[in-house]
Amino acid sequence: MKADRFTVAAACGEARSAAEFIRARCSTAPRLGVVLGTGLGPLAEKIDHAFALKYADIPGFPHLTAPEHRGDLVCGVLRGCPVMLFRGRPHAYEGFDRRTLTFFPRVLHALGGETLILTNASGGLNLHADTGDVVVMVDHIDWMGRSRGGAGNWRLETGMPPFAFQSTDFQPPASSLHFYDRRLIQLALAAARRHSFYAFPGVYAAMTGPSYETRAEYRLLRRIGADCVGMSTAPEAKMAHTLGLKVLGLSTITNIARPDAPRIATPETTADEVAHDAADAAWKVMAIIEAVAAAEEQPGRHRQVRTTAGRFKALP
Amino acid sequence: MLDLYDQIQNAIHFIRGKWDHTPVAGIILGTGLGGLAGKIEQAVAISYEDIPHFPNSTATSHAGRLVCGMLCGKPVMAMEGRFHAYEGYSMKAITLPVRVFRAMGASLLMVSNACGGMNPHHKAGDIVVIEDHINLMSDNPLIGINDDRLGPRFPDMSEPYNHGLIQSALEIARRENIVAHPGVFVAVTGPNLETRAEYRFLRLIGADVVGMSTVPEVIVAKHCGLKAIGFSVITDMCLPDALEEADVPTIIAIANEAQPRLCKLVMGVLEKYEG
Numbered sequence: 001m002k003a004d005r006f007t008v009a010a011a012c013g014e015a016r017s018a019a020e021f022i023r024a025r026c027s028t029a030p031r032l033g034v035v036l037g038t039g040l041g042p043l044a045e046k047i048d049h050a051f052a053l054k055y056a057d058i059p060g061f062p063h064l065t066a067p068e069h070r071g072d073l074v075c076g077v078l079r080g081c082p083v084m085l086f087r088g089r090p091h092a093y094e095g096f097d098r099r100t101l102t103f104f105p106r107v108l109h110a111l112g113g114e115t116l117i118l119t120n121a122s123g124g125l126n127l128h129a130d131t132g133d134v135v136v137m138v139d140h141i142d143w144m145g146r147s148r149g150g151a152g153n154w155r156l157e158t159g160m161p162p163f164a165f166q167s168t169d170f171q172p173p174a175s176s177l178h179f180y181d182r183r184l185i186q187l188a189l190a191a192a193r194r195h196s197f198y199a200f201p202g203v204y205a206a207m208t209g210p211s212y213e214t215r216a217e218y219r220l221l222r223r224i225g226a227d228c229v230g231m232s233t234a235p236e237a238k239m240a241h242t243l244g245l246k247v248l249g250l251s252t253i254t255n256i257a258r259p260d261a262p263r264i265a266t267p268e269t270t271a272d273e274v275a276h277d278a279a280d281a282a283w284k285v286m287a288i289i290e291a292v293a294a295a296e297e298q299p300g301r302h303r304q305v306r307t308t309a310g311r312f313k314a315l316p
Numbered sequence: 317m318l319d320l321y322d323q324i325q326n327a328i329h330f331i332r333g334k335w336d337h338t339p340v341a342g343i344i345l346g347t348g349l350g351g352l353a354g355k356i357e358q359a360v361a362i363s364y365e366d367i368p369h370f371p372n373s374t375a376t377s378h379a380g381r382l383v384c385g386m387l388c389g390k391p392v393m394a395m396e397g398r399f400h401a402y403e404g405y406s407m408k409a410i411t412l413p414v415r416v417f418r419a420m421g422a423s424l425l426m427v428s429n430a431c432g433g434m435n436p437h438h439k440a441g442d443i444v445v446i447e448d449h450i451n452l453m454s455d456n457p458l459i460g461i462n463d464d465r466l467g468p469r470f471p472d473m474s475e476p477y478n479h480g481l482i483q484s485a486l487e488i489a490r491r492e493n494i495v496a497h498p499g500v501f502v503a504v505t506g507p508n509l510e511t512r513a514e515y516r517f518l519r520l521i522g523a524d525v526v527g528m529s530t531v532p533e534v535i536v537a538k539h540c541g542l543k544a545i546g547f548s549v550i551t552d553m554c555l556p557d558a559l560e561e562a563d564v565p566t567i568i569a570i571a572n573e574a575q576p577r578l579c580k581l582v583m584g585v586l587e588k589y590e591g
């Protein structure tokens with residue numbers, strides 16, 4: 001995926017050919033897509049009629065390098081709802097550009113999916129947060145900085161033409177005020193209460209990484225209003241929202257940033273710990289995903305959603 | 317991206333051909349601070365352009381050579397002139413020398429730079445011992461496929477600058493009657509200096525000094541397991557509500573004037589260092 005010019009035709013074309021490949025192998029079209037972040041890979045084992053495809057075999061899919069990211073696509077049924085799990089995702093710190101970072105939402109859209117759940121592991125900045133808590137993302141701060149390639153941001157992130165060249169198929173989103181679906185946020189928080197674990201609505205700061213943040217950077221992020229910080233999700237959420245998918249972001253807090261703690265008490269952050277803590281809290285994320293799948297499955301809701309959020313025609 | 321390892325091997329093979337010692341420390345000398353290289357004994361100077369894969373330094377008042385020899389009785393490698401992001405180099409190229417220091421056997425990285433002071437309690441000519449940093453360069457030298465031979469995928473940054481060495485530097489400063497403060501350094505790309513609004517912003521987010529270097533090198537030092545210490549010479553005060561126009565000759569004059577004090581600190585820390 002290293003074409004020089006990022007044209008609409010090329011962007012749609014690459015997602016469409018991946019979608020064709022998947023459609024030829026999975027019998028049911030997914031209604032719900034889930035991107036599984038660090039430590040959440042085993043969730044795929046809870047899927048009925050599961051069928052896995054390796055990313056390497058699907059045309060256009062990125063070749064992943066991050067640890068704890070397996071790189072396969074699992075299609076199946078969860079609580080009666082046809083789902084597609086992206087087990088492993090591309091990250092900016094691996095050197096992928098925005099176009100690759102936003103590939104999964106485009107594939108889900110091309111397959112006719114309606115809802116995308118994005119999960120990740122993050123560092124907690126909110127003073128009330130604890131390891132293992134789930135942040136239901138109400139918003140994000142995209143601090144991933146560099147848009148490599150030089151063309152307009154809008155184009156790079158969305159694969160859409162600038163406003164002046166809109167075709168009838170593509171309209172820009174009405175606003176970016178609600179990247180994350182209000183109803184799904186409430187549904188997620190309700191599921192957490194029902195299963196008796198702590199989840200709270202919060203703002204996710206997306207950094208490039210791969211080095212973890214310094215104390216000074218944690219203080220900065222806290223001051224500008226972030227509740228947790230990680231290295232993914234924001235580009236995917238923007239793209240999904242642009243395509244008219246409903247988006248839910250779930251962030252598992254795997255370590256607590258304590259920039260002002262006495263030096264001696266601050267343990268270092270290690271990737272192993274992050275993966276371990278994320279796996280420990282995986283059941284919570286799974287409970288929310290199941291609740292969303294169960295809600296998606298209701299046919300009445302399905303139709304209602306189409307009319308309110310389906311700004312885009314699914315590509316033929 | 318995995319060819320970085322081979323580039324490092326090529327570079328150290330070449331350097332070992334000219335200077336076959338195991339350095340204790342690698343030193344990066346910033347704007348106007350190149351004079352420390354003159355204190356290195358039995359020095360072997362190698363021009364950057366001769367070293368395989370090294371970029372050429374283009375910045376003003378940077379000489380562009382690697383000086384290897386003895387300082388305080390310890391073998392060191394000093395970069396007289398460094399590479400900056402604003403010169404258009406990639407982060408990988410900027411930080412290659414740090415990886416070369418490590419591969420040559422060094423365990424300590426000492427970095428210096430000239431910076432703008434934003435803390436109103438500081439003065440031009442003061443030295444800031446960098447206690448922590450904020451990366452606003454919107455880039456990171458570790459982006460790309462990680463080579464596990466060089467370091468971990470996700471390096472921790474809870475202590476990018478070695479706490480013991482910071483204390484040791486501040487102690488030497490008190491003893492030598494040098495004004496030195498611990499402080500937070502924020503790195504921006506540059507090359508233009510900041511606007512008033514940007515200075516206000518940088519101060520607001522918790523930075524004491526601002527510069528256009530050092531952070532990429534320190535991130536890589538942490539990645540490859542080098543202890544790091546950083547010194548910033550405040551060459552002009554950037555107080556947004558009383559901002560004076562920056563004057564490059566004055567900045568360089570202040571850096572030159574601070575040079576003996578900085579040399580004392582660097583040599584003092586190196587002398588006490590047991591690594």
